[in-house]
Amino acid sequence: MINDRINLLRxxxxxxxxxxxxxxxxxxxxAVNCLTEHFSRMRLPGLLRICEGLENSAxxxxxxxxxHPVSAQNITALQRQIDTLLxxxxxxxxxxxxxxxxxxxxxxxxxxxxxxxxxxxAVMPEMRALSSTLRQQLDFFGFQTKxxxxxxxxxxxxxxxxxxxxxxxxxxxxxxxxxIVAVRAHCAASQLIYxxxxxxIETTVVLxxxxxxxxxxxxxxxxxxxxxxxxxxQNYEPENFRVLVVEDSRVAVALIRRTLGEHGIDSHxxxxxxxxxxxxxxxxPDLILMDMYMPRFNGVEATRVLRQMPAYTSLxxxxxxxxxxxxxxxxxxxxxxxxxxxxxxNPVLLAAVVKTKIERFRETRRSTRVDGLTGLLNHTASxxxxxxxxxxxxxxxxxxxxxxxxxxxxxxVNDTYGxxxxxxxxxxxxxxLKGRLRSSDMIGRYGGEEFLIALxxxxxxxxxxxxxxxxxxxxxxxxxxxxxxxxxxxSAGIASSQNFDTAQSLTEAADNAMLDAKRxxxxxxxxxxxxVCEL
Numbered sequence: 001m002i003n004d005r006i007n008l009l010r011x012x013x014x015x016x017x018x019x020x021x022x023x024x025x026x027x028x029x030x031a032v033n034c035l036t037e038h039f040s041r042m043r044l045p046g047l048l049r050i051c052e053g054l055e056n057s058a059x060x061x062x063x064x065x066x067x068h069p070v071s072a073q074n075i076t077a078l079q080r081q082i083d084t085l086l087x088x089x090x091x092x093x094x095x096x097x098x099x100x101x102x103x104x105x106x107x108x109x110x111x112x113x114x115x116x117x118x119x120x121x122a123v124m125p126e127m128r129a130l131s132s133t134l135r136q137q138l139d140f141f142g143f144q145t146k147x148x149x150x151x152x153x154x155x156x157x158x159x160x161x162x163x164x165x166x167x168x169x170x171x172x173x174x175x176x177x178x179x180i181v182a183v184r185a186h187c188a189a190s191q192l193i194y195x196x197x198x199x200x201i202e203t204t205v206v207l208x209x210x211x212x213x214x215x216x217x218x219x220x221x222x223x224x225x226x227x228x229x230x231x232x233x234q235n236y237e238p239e240n241f242r243v244l245v246v247e248d249s250r251v252a253v254a255l256i257r258r259t260l261g262e263h264g265i266d267s268h269x270x271x272x273x274x275x276x277x278x279x280x281x282x283x284x285p286d287l288i289l290m291d292m293y294m295p296r297f298n299g300v301e302a303t304r305v306l307r308q309m310p311a312y313t314s315l316x317x318x319x320x321x322x323x324x325x326x327x328x329x330x331x332x333x334x335x336x337x338x339x340x341x342x343x344x345x346n347p348v349l350l351a352a353v354v355k356t357k358i359e360r361f362r363e364t365r366r367s368t369r370v371d372g373l374t375g376l377l378n379h380t381a382s383x384x385x386x387x388x389x390x391x392x393x394x395x396x397x398x399x400x401x402x403x404x405x406x407x408x409x410x411x412x413v414n415d416t417y418g419x420x421x422x423x424x425x426x427x428x429x430x431x432x433l434k435g436r437l438r439s440s441d442m443i444g445r446y447g448g449e450e451f452l453i454a455l456x457x458x459x460x461x462x463x464x465x466x467x468x469x470x471x472x473x474x475x476x477x478x479x480x481x482x483x484x485x486x487x488x489x490x491s492a493g494i495a496s497s498q499n500f501d502t503a504q505s506l507t508e509a510a511d512n513a514m515l516d517a518k519r520x521x522x523x524x525x526x527x528x529x530x531x532v533c534e535l
Contacts, residue, residue: 001037002089003341005031005034005035005038006035006086006089007084007210008031008034008366008453009028009031009032010086011078012024012027012028012031012260013028013031013078015027015028015511016028016069017075018181019069020067020068020069020070021069022064022065022067022252024070025058025061025062025068025070026062026347028058029058029059029062029348029427030259030262030263030347030348030351032051032054032055032058033052033055033146033263033351033352034262034263034264035347036048036051036052036055037263037264037355039051042247043371044189045190045191045232046088046187046188046190046191046213047085047088047089047188047189048506050085050088050188051079051083051085053081054069054078054081054082054085055516057077057078057081058078059348061074061078061179061459062226062346062348068373078155080368082168083202084188086140087092087188087467088189089189089394090190090280090530094161094226099191101373106535116147117142117143117161118143118144118145118150118158118160119138119145119146119160119161119162119163119164119197119229120145120147120155120160120162120163120164120303121134121145121146121147121148121163121164121166121237122149122150122163122164122165122166122179122183123136123147123148123150123165123166123380124149124150124166124167125149126168127167127168128147128168130166130218131147131166133183134164134166134225135147136213137225137226138225138226139230140473140477141149141226141230141431141432141435141436142435142436143161143229143410143435144457146160149181150165150176150179151175151176154182154183154186154187159186159187159188159189159190160187160190160230161190161191161195161229161232162190162192162229163187163190163191163192164193164195164225164229164249165180165192165193165194165195165212165220166195166338167194167196168375171203172196172203172206172207173396175417177206177207177210180194180207180210180211181193181210181211182214183211183384184210184211185211189199190216191213191232192211192212192213192214193212193213193214193215193216193225193228193229194207194212194214194215194216195215195216195218195225195231196215196216196217196218204485208271213335214228216228216414217303226431230431230434230435231375238482239264240264240265240266241265241282241286241287241354241355241358242265242266242267242268242285242286242287243260243265243266243267243268243285243286243288243289243354243358244267244268244269244270244279244280244285244287244288244289244301245267245268245269245284245288245289246269246270246273246276246288246289246290246291246294246299247258247271247291247320248271248272248287248291248294248295249291250271251254251303252291252320252343253271255347256269256289256345256350257269259347259350259351260350260351260354262351263345263354263355265327265351265354265355268283269284271294272295272296273296273297273299273302274292274296275392276306280306280312284475285315286315286316286361286362287315287316287317287318287354287357287360287361288315288317288318288459289304289318289320289354290303290317290318290319290337291319291320291321292319292320292321292332293321296391299319299332299337300319300331300332300335300336300337303317303332303335303336303456304335304336306336307336314364315361315488316339316357316358316360316361317336317337317338318337318338318339318340318341318353318354318357319332319333319337319339319340319341320338320341320343320345320360321341321342322342322343326343338357339353341353358364358392358498369381370442371428371445372425373423373426373430373445374430374445375430375449376425376433376434376443376444376445377431377442377443377444377445378444378445379444379445379446379447382442382445382446382452383503383507384453385442385444385454386442386444386454386503389442389454389456389503390497390501390502390503390506392456393456393497394497394501397495398456398457399456399457399458399459399496399498400454400455400457400458400462400496400497400506400511401454401455401458401459401460401462401492401494401495401496401497402451402452402453402454402455402493402494402495402506402507402510403452403453403455403463403467403492403493403510404446404450404451404452404455404493404507404510404513404514405429405450405451405452405453405467405490405492406449406451406490406491406492406518407425407426407429407448407449407488407489407490408488408489408490408491408518408522408523409488409522410422410448410488412423413425413486417481417486418481421479421481422478424481425479425486425488426445426449428474428477428479429444429474429490430445430451432470432473432474432477433451433453433470434467436470436473437453437455437466438455438468440456440457441453441454441455441456442454452507452510453459459496459498460494460495460496460498460527463494464494464501464525466526467492467494467525468525471492471523471524471525473491474488474489474490475488475489481512489522489523490523490527491514491518491523491524491525492513492514492517492524492525492526493509493510493511493512493514493515493517493525493527493528494510494513494526494527494528494533495507495509495510495513495527495528496528498530499528499529499530500528510528511527512528513526513528514526
């Protein structure tokens with residue numbers, strides 16, 4: 001998939017260089033934008049940053065038909081940025097890595113559960129004790145770590161997923177910044193994290209200019225580092241964006257849908273606003289592109305109706321119109337619209353506005369679906385996701401295994417050590433699950449100390465050894481508290497869609513199997529028995 005996107009970008013660039021036509025430069029810019037979105041979804045911040053730089057340069061030179069072809073100097077500059085991007089993709093070895101996260105895993109013994117992910121720690125000599133502690137934590141969660149002393153030669157070969165800089169206390173000097181610049185040049189596609197003391201905004205800007213992507217205060221400790229790095233490997237592929245186009249011009253509809261389609265955005269168009277409510281209910285879009293002037297009533301009137309309905313008060317609505325009166329535009333936005341685009345629209349700008357509005361809408365909606373302590377799906381979202389996964393598995397006749405996990409003697413942990421330590425135990429298990437399972441697996445916090453997991457395309461025979469390995473590792477994970485460290489365990493129940501064909505029956509079967517594991521002594525994995533049909 002990445003090769004297809006890269007090849008498309010290269011072909012469109014070569015075509016523009018050959019003929020200098022404005023429409024071909026637009027197509028090249030669209031290809032760059034699509035690649036940027038792909039790197040964003042794949043959580044590849046280094047490549048994302050390079051691609052965003054190329055996209056910004058392309059947009060700078062977009063202009064109008066009269067601006068093209070661009071000068072030979074600008075062609076050379078853009079070519080240099082393209083070569084940098086292609087070199088970074090090649091250095092990272094992305095195609096193989098991407099296949100691991102994008103291909104649907106097949107049933108069989110070859111399923112790759114723990115992916116090899118490399119993290120470098122660049123440290124000052126006096127900070128090696130902290131580096132050693134962080135390495136132990138990262139190694140435990142499945143990362144391969146390498147320590148390099150600040151300023152020494154950068155290791156040759158494959159670049160890491162991330163580089164963590166651990167400086168000595170005090171402000172950074174010129175030599176330290178030069179080392180960061182050198183690492184940035186060598187690891188163009190890696191995430192660079194600076195773990196320092198609290199920085200003033202000027203200092204943080206200097207670090208960012210040197211190549212740092214994120215700064216973490218040292219007082220936040222290993223938990224902040226683990227959260228940051230584990231987040232890099234959660235390559236969830238979201239559902240395609242859905243846009244409902246309300247437009248009575250067939251020509252405009254064709255142009256809009258073509259633009260959205262080139263950016264991987266699904267769309268559905270209606271010409272009669274009178275059917276808007278029915279279409280919203282059936283299509284369930286993430287955004288409405290609304291023409292201002294249509295038969296029967298206009299877009300502003302339709303928007304005012306929607307804003308009175310609780311289900312659509314926050315749904316993004318973008319107006320499309322030839323209306324150039326600023327006062328009219330302001331009034332339209334005041335009455336419920338979120339953005340205003342003038343016809344004829346710039347296709348790159350249209351796609352950018354649509355994607356930005358949808359991303360913010362989904363992020364707001366996501367905040368109601370995520371557990372605040374662990375970052376996993378909450379109870380309600382877990383149940384909804386499992387229901388959808390079961391429906392897909394049953395209709396496609398594919399395997400789906402569900403696991404219910406409950407931490408053993410968790411109440412005594414809270415009673416003995418306090419709720420902050422109990423929260424740390426819950427976070428530790430959440431990190432372990434996120435680090436060891438695949439991006440296609442669903443992980444949710446089902447209750448206080450309960451976790452619900454769904455493993456698509458996996459049989460119980462394949463799931464049991466994986467959950468057993470996680471159980472063993474969790475039992476050896478130290479949870480630090482003021483008086484030392486404690487160790488705890490979990491019990492798990494496993495059920496398969498081969499024996500239970502609804503989300504509710506799967507959940508109940510896995511939960512009952514987990515209770516059986518508790519009764520049998522805890523710290524074990526138990527499989528649910530198949531349903532027995534009575535004659």
